Amino acid sequence: MFLQGRECISLQIGQAGCQMGNQLWELYLLEHGIGNDGVLSPSIKKANQRTYENAYDTIFNETESGQLVPRTVIVDLEPTVTDEIRNGPYRSLFHPSQIVSGKEDASNCYARGFYTLGRELLEETMENVRRQVEACETVQSFFVFHSFGGGTGSGFTSLLCDNIAEEFTSKTRLACAIYPSPTISTAIVEPYNAVLLTHTSMENMDVVFLMDNQAMYNLCRSRLNIERPYYSNINRLVSQVASAITCSLRFSGSLNVDLSEFQTNLVPYPRIHFPVTALGPIRSPEQAYHENTSVGQITEQAFSKENLFLTCDPTHGSYMACGLLYRGDVIPKDVNTAIANIKQKRAVQFVSWCPTGFKVGINHRLPVFPADSDLAITNRSVSVLSNNTCIGDxxxxxxxxxxxxxxxxxxxxxxxxxxxxxxxxxxxxxxxxxxxxxxxxxxxxxxxxxxxx
The missing domain is CATH 1.10.287.600 (Helix hairpin bin)
Structure with missing residues (x-):
């Protein structure tokens, strides 16, 4: 029987957070066989009854009428992005009260999101969070999607996480965050917002997975042959990693990784909680016919600098901890061989005080891709979450x-x-x-x- 009572509540904050979350829910619906209106397909429903397994319980709340409602709260200080959700393809999926929006933009100013406009929406948002928690059997974690550089993504995220940490002390708080790119920026004051966010949320977030648009633009161009990548292309890469992080809560596997285990194994010291993410394989449908995807090959590819979702060079530092989340047709023996080969080639250097280094998760559910996906369909994939000293740079x-x-x-x-x-x-x-x-x-x-x- 599938383990119950390990629910995860998503928080989509600001424009970047809302857009990342949208692509993730698109993927969740495909993985669980759920329609855009929240209705489970008859074949999946029948299979669940036969196996007594409701894999969607972790991220969906089932109503008396049988509709599945995402366990999420969507917030933006101005209504443009939230109105797109209200009128978009998922308008019947979310409960209207789950989408919270103000009337005035934070204008890329952290102070507006934290001190003035954000406080006007705080109580309504917290009430929604409490409602989501009450609908759960045992909440395990909050999964936050936001950006470092925006006014809402930085200011309101700090304010909300501060209140959540105070009210739900024992719950793990994870985040997928868009970090400022080295040379590409959408706001001049981005460094202010990013530094202020990091300062105020240092104690309130347990693990923050860093990504930047520049690294993912380069990935789309070099690996997926997309000449002009859009945010939707980038967010679909993010959704694959985010889905892998929660996969073991939703589906069974030979080596399941609990969300709290990320904190235990990836964070050697409380303040050093900013792992970098990578994915393998990343290849276009045209390339798929000419390439193999053995466990060893996808692991080696995921450790290459070009596959990182953050602009940094891991060879300039040493790994303190590394999580490998495999999906699909993967057996432990192949994983052990792949890790042994990487160690033998000395492609991955660990600090001297952490000789073991690797935390492995294996889930047998195949990776899922939207019909118009830029990524080629594959039997197996690996998401790498690594804490490297090069992040100091x-x-x-x-x-x-x-x-x-x-x-x-x-x-x-x-x-x-x-x-x-x-x-x-x-x-x-x-x-x-x-x-x-x-x-x-x-x-x-x-x-x-x-x-x-």
Missing amino acids: VWQVLNRKFDLLFRKRAFVHWYVNDCMEEGEFSEARENLEALEEDYRSAFDVEEDQEVEF
Whole structure:
């Protein structure tokens, strides 16, 4: 019998969060055989009755009429994106109260999302969160989708997660977050928002999976032959990894990975909780006819720099922990061989104080792809979640951008006008400087030194 009572509640915040969430629900519906109106297909329903297995219970709430309603809350401070959801293909899927929107945009300003406009929507949003929790048997985690650079994605995410952490202390809080790209930006004040978000949410998030648009644009162009990638192309890559993270809660496998296990195995120190994501294989339908996808090949591909969803170079650092989430036609023997080959080639270097390094999950449910997917259909896939000391370099780039702006106090008045004190900028910057040092210290710890926890 399938294990019950491990529900996961999704929170889609801001434009990026709403759009990522939409692509993920598209994938969830396909994986579980559910229509856009939330009605389970008769064949799947009959199979579930025969096996006593309702795999969708983790992420869907079933009503008395038999409709399946996603366990999610969708929030944006301005109504454009939420109105698209209300009038889009999933308008019958979500309960109207699950979609919360204000009337005024955060204007890429963290302070508006945290101090002024965001507080007007906070109680309504928290009431929706409580309603979702009450409809669950045992909530295990909150899964947040947002961006670092937007006003709502940074400011309101900080505010909401602060309240959730206070009210639901024991629940794991995970996030898929769009991190500022090194050279591509949609907002000049993005460094301010990202640093302030990281500062205020450092204690309120357990694991944050980092991705950036620039890395995923390059992936779409080089691996999928998409000349002009759109956000929908990028978000479908994100949805494959996000689905893999919750897959073991929804389907049975030979090695299931609980969501709380990500925190235990990927976070060596409380503040170093920012793994990088990667996916393998990433190939277009045209390439599929000419390539094999053995477990060893997809594992090796997923560890290549080109397959990372974040612009960084793992060879400039060492791995502290690594999660391998396999789906499909995969057996443990092949996984062990693939890991042994990677270690033998020394393609992956671990810090001296963490010789084991790998956490493996195997789920037998085949990967699913939309009909018009850019990704080729495959029997197996692997999502890699790795905590590498090279992420310290990513924070260093963000801090340098922040310093260039803040040295001239450029654009600071917009934040001060929305009830934020200028001293919070300096405090946040000091915290990020300490985070940089945390990554350097993790890299420098020698094998014979005692590690303080």
